[in-house]
Amino acid sequence: MKEPILVIGGANMDILGMPGEHFAWRDSNIGRVMLSPGGVGRNMAEHLARAGARVELACVLGDDAFGLSLSRSCDQLGIGLRHALRVQAASCVYMAIHDAGGDMAAAINDMRAMDLMDAAAIGRLPPSGFSLCVLDANLSGQALVAAAAHMRVPLMADPVSCEKAPRLLPILPRLHALKPNLMEARHLTGRQTPEEAAAALMDMGVAQVYISLGKDGLYCASADTQFLLPAPEAPPGPATGAGDAMTAGLAHAIARGLGLREAAHTGLQFARNHLNLKAAEAAK
Numbered sequence: 001m002k003e004p005i006l007v008i009g010g011a012n013m014d015i016l017g018m019p020g021e022h023f024a025w026r027d028s029n030i031g032r033v034m035l036s037p038g039g040v041g042r043n044m045a046e047h048l049a050r051a052g053a054r055v056e057l058a059c060v061l062g063d064d065a066f067g068l069s070l071s072r073s074c075d076q077l078g079i080g081l082r083h084a085l086r087v088q089a090a091s092c093v094y095m096a097i098h099d100a101g102g103d104m105a106a107a108i109n110d111m112r113a114m115d116l117m118d119a120a121a122i123g124r125l126p127p128s129g130f131s132l133c134v135l136d137a138n139l140s141g142q143a144l145v146a147a148a149a150h151m152r153v154p155l156m157a158d159p160v161s162c163e164k165a166p167r168l169l170p171i172l173p174r175l176h177a178l179k180p181n182l183m184e185a186r187h188l189t190g191r192q193t194p195e196e197a198a199a200a201l202m203d204m205g206v207a208q209v210y211i212s213l214g215k216d217g218l219y220c221a222s223a224d225t226q227f228l229l230p231a232p233e234a235p236p237g238p239a240t241g242a243g244d245a246m247t248a249g250l251a252h253a254i255a256r257g258l259g260l261r262e263a264a265h266t267g268l269q270f271a272r273n274h275l276n277l278k279a280a281e282a283a284k
Contacts (some may be wrong), residue, residue, distance in 0.1 A: 003129060004054035004080065005255050008122070008147060009041020009136030009158075010114055011059035011074075011084075012092030013066040023099045037073040038094055040136040040160055040244055047248035047270055049077045053255070056080040058125055060113045062091030085121050089113050114138050119146035128152045131255040132176075134247070137164040148174040156254060158247045159184040173205030177254055179247045179267070181212040194219035198226065208260055210250055210267065212243060220264045229264050232272045245274035 019031035041059055048055040057079050061067040063086070070091065074081050092114060096107040119142050130153045135144060137160040148155060148171035156177040159165035165184045172178070178201060180188065185197035198209040198221035211219040217230040249270025253263035
């Protein structure tokens, strides 16, 4: 892979609150609070960088302590920030509270700074010189349309959530690859099964569709082949972040010119590696 992968998307500081043995609503809970770099786009860029890929991240970085921390983290990982938008504003923040079992109880995200990555900012990016451009739907609908019109390289997208997935509808004909989970695929198409949803997405113009089914595996489809790959055995615990890792693995393979099945295996491997790492960290 001679040319870098460009990721256009969110970079934010994650604030995670984890209670002790018990979690009580509407009360102060004893536990731990942790800060870590996050954001769908940044997370994908990290997985790509750790796999040895050259990656550039076009994100929004505020002029506050969080923005400085995000920038330093990317520098340490080898993620290029020459196309990042540095602004005089607060950085994006995602705050989550987990219950005693480790599952998310509630979350609030403040992604207002992402609005500054608008069509004009997209238009200042180099349109070529990348092996692949990966978009996350934290971008506004206008920014996504601008990216689809401006970029002259294959595009891949992650819907991020059911709420944000419809932002991708106008650019589906421009996408080489799309990686929704089943809920997002249903939201985009109105179809219930992965087979029906993938067919509908291809009818809308997507060349390759990878639908994550969680523990049930990954359903993959293109014009000439469709198949389901089982999920590899994973350690017990929350699957937080596995979707970002899977998208990064798919992007890594697609950027190297690998086919549908090879890309799917790579995506599942990235997700499993991420879950194994999180399990090892939790056991310390």
